[in-house]
Amino acid sequence: MLHLALIGGSLLYAGYKSYKERTDKRKTAITVIDPTDNTPEQSLATTESVLDEELKDAKHYLTVSTGALGLSVLGTVYPVLNAVVVPLVLYTTVPLFQAALKGLFEEHRLRASVVDSIAVIGTLSTRYYVASSLAVSLFFLAQRLLLATEDNSKKQLISVFGQQPRSVWLLREAVEVEIPFESLRIGDVIVLNAGEMIPIDGYITEGIASIDQHALTGEAQPVERTVGDAVMAATLVVAGKICVMVEKAGQQTVAAQIGEVLKRTANYRTSLEFKSTLLADQMALPTLFLGGVAFASLGVISATATVSCNFSEIIRISSPIGMLNFLKIASEQGILFKDGRSLELLHQIDTVVFDKTGTLTLEQPHVGFVHCWGNATENEILRLAAAAEHKQTHPVAKAILQAAHDRDLTLPPIDNARYDIGYGIKVNIAHRCVRVGSSRFISNEGLILTTEMEAAQHHCHDNGYSLVYVAVDDSVIGTIELHATLRPEIKTVIQGLKKRGLQLYILSGDHEKPTQKLAQEVGITNYFANTLPEGKAQLIEHLQATGKSVCFIGDGINDVIALKKATVSISLKGATSIATDTAGIVLMNQNLSQLCYLFELSDGLNKNMQNSFAAALIPGAVGLGGVFLFHFGIYSTILLYISSMAAGGANAMLPLLTYKDKDATLDD
Known part of the structure; x- marks a missing residue:
């Protein structure tokens, strides 16, 4: 013993x-x-x-x-x-x-x-x-x-976003050559077929494909991508064949950055x-x-x-x-938590504050009313404006082109186009000089705005609308109202948040009348208009000082301070900006449809x-x-x-x- x-x-x-x-x-x-x-x-x-x-x-x-x-x-x-x-x-x-x-x-x-x-x-x-x-x-x-x-x-x-492949097919002098993935360089062009995972960030130089971005953005349906479109690592080529020029690879890709955040x-x-x-x-x-x-x-x-x-x-x-x-479930649905504390704190939130522009509304506006000055018809005004803008990619051009498309208008050919950034565009159509742009552009071109046109401009300004002027030769023939486009999912989301008993607010740098009108349209009683960027953060602090636990949802650079001040911050910038986004939560599919689900996860x-x-x-x-x-x-x-x-x-x-x-x- x-x-x-x-x-x-x-x-x-x-x-x-x-x-x-x-x-x-x-x-x-x-x-x-x-x-x-x-x-x-x-x-x-x-x-x-x-x-x-x-x-x-x-x-x-x-x-x-x-x-x-x-x-x-x-x-x-x-x-x-x-x-x-x-x-x-x-x-x-x-x-x-x-x-x-x-x-x-x-x-x-x-x-x-x-x-x-x-x-x-x-x-x-x-x-x-x-x-x-x-x-x-x-x-x-x-x-x-x-x-x-x-x-x-x-x-x-x-590992939600998968692993990098061992090899890729490099397009070299019109011949496909298999090389190790590690040998890829910026500027190389790789070939991707149906069923293959895209291993890099880049843009398509040839071909068309249907791409499943669910793992990265949470989008349920594949999207069509063709020449000039950007593609991202960790997405899947469902159908088609494309050649992609490498812009980022390895740890520089969006998927890798998201992986580090996770x-x-x-x-x-x-x-x-x-x-x-x-x-x-x-x-x-x-x-x-x-x-x-x-x-x-x-x-x-x-x-x-x-x-x-x-x-x-x-x-x-x-x-x-x-x-x-719970974090894994959220990531699979395109909801990225940059801070695990946010998921826990969401359960305490009693007040949700929305930034107006870019959050409740989309970047691209839509055509509202078309004013006709003289004998021109609405279709004629839209047809000329769309023809002038058809090669432009800014939101105003897209809105006009969409309206022309919805009316099945045939666009005439143009020549000698000249575009003044931020003002307007001047083209020749059927030997006539067509100008499309802002009131400042029209005035700089020497055209006269009538009292009636100026009254319409003041009315639109008070209601938060933008006006695009259309002139032929030396006369303004019409103006096109551009209205902010509500997110299609926003009313359903607002109803869902109200059912949860949350108080809702809108913060906007816009004027009182358009902010009030939008608040009434979506069903939100409380709003603050004419708010400067630093004022947004002060309003968040004021709400918190009254005992409220605030979740702020924004997407713009002027929302950074407010995002930092809020108890929980949510951004709609999407996957491509994850490295610089200051919000604790990022909705990578860039819409609000999963907002109620996000609160449900926190309750869970x-x-x-x-x-x-x-x-x-x-x-x-x-x-x-x-x-x-x-x-x-x-x-x-x-x-x-x-x-x-x-x-x-x-x-x-x-x-x-x-x-x-x-x-x-x-x-x-």
């Missing part, structure tokens, strides 16, 4: 040295980068290293505790083996004892680790060697499984982890008190069972998995985390009640721990099943 005790003591000492080495290694992983460097890259590298070390520790301690469990089972037949079991169990719980001592003597507070330490000592002192080794084995098994699941969930989240987001640990630790620490004193009562009234075994009913550690491990799964996360708490607290409460009412013993609490562990793990994975059908509906 003495010989075995010496062996056990040696094992415990060797184990402690091993633990110190592992602790030092983890500290090295944390401080290998300058701790004063708070860049995302530093945070990312540190968190990944710590997770790797935690997983290695869990594997190591699981191996040791499993060995102790096997020896303890044999110890029921050969009791001398328990002299080895005890130091092995103590070795696996060295971190626990160290945390308890640190809390007591350095932090001067009672931590949950004190209760857990007493539970370990209690099971060993009562000679429940099998129970003691089984408990630590189950703990490290749960920790290993949950940490491995967290690691796998991170990898799945980050890596940083995946490392966000929810505040519920802190809450679970805090709750466990707060329960330490009541648990010790109940353990003392149990010891005095029921004996040492019941006291040990009582202090063993603290399962809060499960929350700390399982909560990140639930968060990661909140409910999931509440269930995680219940999965830990309810079995613990049942255990405490069972000890005093039904004389539960140590093995009963172990059984409850198993049920708590299973419930916590299942709840963390539940979102992948719950939202699967909803995602399919969104895709449809």
Whole structure:
């Protein structure tokens, strides 16, 4: 027996040295980068290293505790083996004892680790060697499984956009040559066929294709792309064949930038982890008190069972998995979280503020009323204006061309076009000089605006409309009103947000009357007009000062300050601007259709985390009640721990099943 005790003591000492080495290694992983460097890259590298070390520790301690469990089972037949079991169990719980001592003597507070330490000592002192080794084995098994699941969930989240190919087909002197992907250079032209993933950012030089952009932007349907159109990495050629000139490759692509954002987001640990630790620490004193009562009234075994009913550690491990799964679901639908905190905070939002231009309205306006001055008809005015603008790509030209297309107008040929940027265009059509542009352009060309035209201009200005003048030779024959185009999905979105009981506001730099009219049209009562960029941020702060939790949705450069001030910020800029976007959440499909779904995801996360708490607290409460009412013993609490562990793990994975059908509906 003495010989075995010496062996056990040696094992415990060797184990402690091993633990110190592992602790030092983890500290090295944390401080290998300058701790004063708070860049995302530093945070990312540190968190990944710590997770790797935690997983290695869990594997190591699981191996040791499993060995102790096997020896303890044999110890029921050969009791001398328990002299080895005890130091092995103590070795696996060295971190626990160290945390308890640190809390007591350095932090001067009672931590949950004190209760857990007493539970370990209690099971060993009562000679429940099998129970003691089984408990630590189950703990490290749960920790290993949950940490491995967290690691796998991170990898799945980050790999939403697929992997780069090993080789590509390069077009060289009209011949397709297969080369390694790493050999690609900016300016190279590669050939892509149906079924192939686009590995770079670039633009099409030849061909036409149907491209599935769902993984990158969340768009449900493939889009047609042809010569001159941009394409992005991680999108799929569904049909057709295209030649693409390389603009960005590797880590420079939009997909790679999004991947880096997801890596940083995946490392966000929810505040519920802190809450679970805090709750466990707060329960330490009541648990010790109940353990003392149990010891005095029921004996040492019941006291040990009582202090063993603290399962809060499960929350700390399982909560990140639930968060990661929700982030993965969002990413697959084209919703990118640049900060995991935003998903958690969305549940607290009670006020949503929309920027008007570019958020509630589209960039491209539409033709409203056509004023005819003289004998020209509406169709004639639109036909001449569209002919003059047909090679232009700015929103005004697109709006006029769309109106002409809707009326099936045939455009005449033009020649000698001259375009003054920001003012207008001058062309010759059928030996007549046609001018299309602003009132300033028309005046600069020496044409006279009548009193009636100026009155119409003032009316349009007051209502937020733009006017495009059309003149033939020396006379203005008509003006075209351009109205802001509401997003087609906006009214449905507003109704959905109202059903959630959210207060809605509009911020606009536009005049009072057009802002009021738009607010009435979409069904929003509260609005602020004539707002300068810095004024938007001040209004956000004012709403917050009145106790509101504000989500601001904008897309322009003048929204940056307001986006930063809001509790949660959402941008519609899309995937191509992800590197410079300041918002915490980016809707990569550039529309608001998924806004209500976004709030639903946040509610789902909140409910999931509440269930995680219940999965830990309810079995613990049942255990405490069972000890005093039904004389539960140590093995009963172990059984409850198993049920708590299973419930916590299942709840963390539940979102992948719950939202699967909803995602399919969104895709449809």
